[in-house]
Amino acid sequence: MYKGIAASRGIGIGSIVLIVEHELKYDNKKIEDTAAEKQRFEAAIEKFKTETKEMADDIRKRIGPKEAEILEGHLFMISDPTMSGEMSKMIDAGQCAESAVEAVCDMFYGMFSKMDDEMMRQRASDIADIKVSLLKILLGIEDIDISKVPKGTVLVAKDLTPSMTSQIVKENVAGIITEIGGKTSHSAILARALEIPAVLSVPNITELVKDKDSAIIDGTEGDVYINPDGDILSQYVIKREEFIRKQAELDKFKGKETVTADGTKVELFCNIGTPKDAKKAVECDGEGIGLFRSEFLFMDNNHLPTEEEQFAAYKEAVETMNGKDVIIRTLDIGGDKDIPYLEMKKEDNPFLGYRAVRYCLGNKDKYTIQLRAIMRASAFGKVKIMVPLVTCVDEIRSVKAMVEEIKKDFDSNNIDYDKNIEVGCMIETPSASLIADMLAEESDFFSIGTNDLTQYTMSVDRGNADVAYLYSTFQPSVLRSIKHIIECGVKAGIPVGMCGEAAADPLMIPLLISFGLTEYSVNPVLVLTARCIISKWSKAEADELAAKVLSLKTESEIVAALKAAAKD
Amino acid sequence: MVSQKVTVTNEQGMHMRPASVMSQKMTTFTSDVKIVFNGNTYDCKSVMMLMSACIKCGAEIEIQCDGPDEAEALKAAVEMVESGLGD
Structure with a gap:
């Protein structure tokens, strides 16, 4: 059994889909044809905007306007003249698009992560997310399409970025396990909003599992079992039924007064x-x-x-x-x-x-x-x-x-x-x-x-x-x-x-x-x-x-x- | 150039949403629009610059506008800040 932070309650049982992190490597060479490079950069920005806007619209519909705000924020940031403008200037001077993106994002990341305001510091993780998305587009790396994973999937990742979480289809994802992230991280908030059991900050979990391993996750206790034996599995099948039954029973008490069986209000x-x-x-x-x-x-x-x-x-x-x-x-x-x-x-x-x-x-x-x-x-x-x-x-x-x-x-x-x-x-x-x-x-x-x-x-x-x-x-x-x-x-x-x-x-x-x-x-x-x-x-x-x-x-x-x- | 001092009143200060509302509106003017805060000057048409100023509730800022439509720009900017930046 592995222990992590209990970030979203419930029991999930399923088969693992491991989200592998790609190395974002590129050849940092001087660009001769800066006009062509600029075109490549602008196309990437357009693609990023279109994809982000689609995801934001989708989240707003499926989850809510508050959860969509994170991604809408990414759009505002990338549309900012200082952000894309600085990148453009660097490309004009002969830098490749990847290194321009990286340099400008890192500069803003450094600035925001040092601020003495919690909300502003959170913007640093948005910048990091934007950087990774842009680099992937430029390098032609396609992520696993999380929206297409089969029913009964347990997602395992180093960290779930808002853009990944936004593709989650509630009915198909039985649980989420990550290596980093706490109770108040984006992934935890979205997991709770979607009522998907989640255990975060499980050390080295991405190295301990492979695709199609079976997994049990207990998001109430913060426990994770990989390839559990039959006994544990049947225990957790019962626990899961119990949790679902209790949850349904408790939901009936939402918005009600508190009264004893014979009608005394307390x-x-x-x-x-x-x-x-x-x-x-x-x-x-x-x-x-x-x-x-x-x-x-x-x-x-x-x-x-x-x-x-x-x-x-x-x-x-x-x-x-x-x-x-x-x-x-x-x-x-x-x-x-x-x-x-x-x-x-x-x-x-x-x-x-x-x-x-x-x-x-x-x-x-x-x-x-x-x-x-x-x-x-x-x-x-x-x-x-x-x-x-x-x-x-x-x-x-x-x-x-x-x-x-x-x-x-x-x-x-x-x-x-x-x-x-x-x-x-x-x-x-x-x-x-x-x-x-x-x-x-x-x-x-x-x-x-x-x-x-x-x-x-x-x-x-x-x-x-x-x-x-x-x-x-x-x-x-x-x-x-x-x-x-x-x-x-x-x-x-x-x-x-x-x-x-x-x-x-x-x-x-x-x-x-x-x-x-x-x-x-x-x-x-x-x-x-x-x-x-x-x-x-x-x-x-x-x-x-x-x-x-x-x-x-x-x-x-x-x-x-x-x-x-x-x-x- | 015209300028005016104004106090930021929305609870969370110049965070993501207020900063984007502000910068989008200011972009519609031809004049340069800047905010002076804590001795530094920030471009008011840039959401990133506005956020990087880390302006909190209660902060006094000076808005400076310079250009053909500077009076209108200043009026709009001051009104936005005073009305709580849509928060």
Whole structure:
């Protein structure tokens, strides 16, 4: 088995067509008849334009206008007077067409690849693609016509250029394997748009296979098998059926509300780490943002982000969500997350030390900047402030007092914000759980962070392999704690969410339904899966299972009971 | 020659699409159209040159037009930039 990057989900089984890279060699000699060479060059440019335009039109029809833009960009670039004009000048001076193309493309490639702007750097790969296409035309090299490969083909290539991907006929290509390219490369984006399983960046794969080898590719896990034996093949045939069946089932939940089997509506939100992830949440059908980790702004930076920088980031996410809830967790640093420029002291017990809300309340000047930025963003949608690592009532009161101060300042300076902005606690410590009834009276909402709650309740360092066996959210103590927190919130009439990994766990969901959780916040890719599982459980069934599970004394019995009851 | 300063307002700056829209429009004028940014001068009729300037949102640029239809060219260029370059 070979491993690569899982770039497009699904299982593909088929026969390999290897796309061989031609060496683009030419004789770099001085040209005497420059007029004839110029004609040859101009004919190549015309051919390139015609072919590229055909491909762009085809992609626009088959896939979409956004995907066609890459190729339309190639047309703009080659039509540019500086591009073809420079090439022409070199040919006039006696260079051959191939070397003129190469020199000018390399010059622009160098220029774009050095820019400090991600979008502009991507143009460099477009230039490289243009160069290769033009050289192939000039050298008379014909590529394999990917549009004509037979049904059940697994394409293997060093890299798929946009021009290659554009020829793919979805029905005939069972999978894609490449040697280079990542999750966000052109090939990955197109593979996902076409729903073709793809594994990218498999080392040396083009040298390990030949045409007509059989191959299995698992685009969900990033696994590739070449010439697999019968056992593996039959396993994957079953896996493929299973994937297709599940996908069809999940697709039925797109655009639907999240409701239990007996009709109780709950909220299904997403966890995100950057403003751009909000787009993903929308694409994946998330109903809001249940956890926007604000650390990225601080970690990917060499200075404390200013109020304006933070405001821009929060506003971007809020505007993307277009009026839906966006719960922003204020700075959660310390513990295992260090930020050099904050110059935090080294601690013997960082997880029990100066972190999260403790650090923020000890550095109110810095915290004020963040709270102001969040509150200004609240003018553009529905923003909530979530305070991490609360252990006592004083902490939430202090944060709320700061929020009130900022409101006064905003009012006197006519700065827009949501006057009813909610402030809630992240419940992730045993202390917060034990006083959840008190905290509920002081909070607008709760969100349970299961990762830290499990770690602190079990007194287990997740990173320590010797004790990791104790780290389970299904330990009776952790389950009791979760139940208690939810019940306290529900009793006080505030929403209770969960933003840890447990919220999307098929085994945990029936218990959460029984306990009365009102908001589930999950990784965007798990939205439909969670919605599907929630739809299968009624309160009565979940209560029955929960009663049984809570009477069990060990984690292994609990997991076994939940697995036995799981609905697939 | 006529010239005017203007601020780029579209979110992603002078990337592929805005640059091509801009250069195509400017090609319809006889005058030379140039952009001065960060002390360098770029040919506004060339999509490659426009992109190579790496002009981002919020940047102030100066547009210079020189030729028989310079006033019209400048007016069109400024309007395009101010209206967000079709983004």
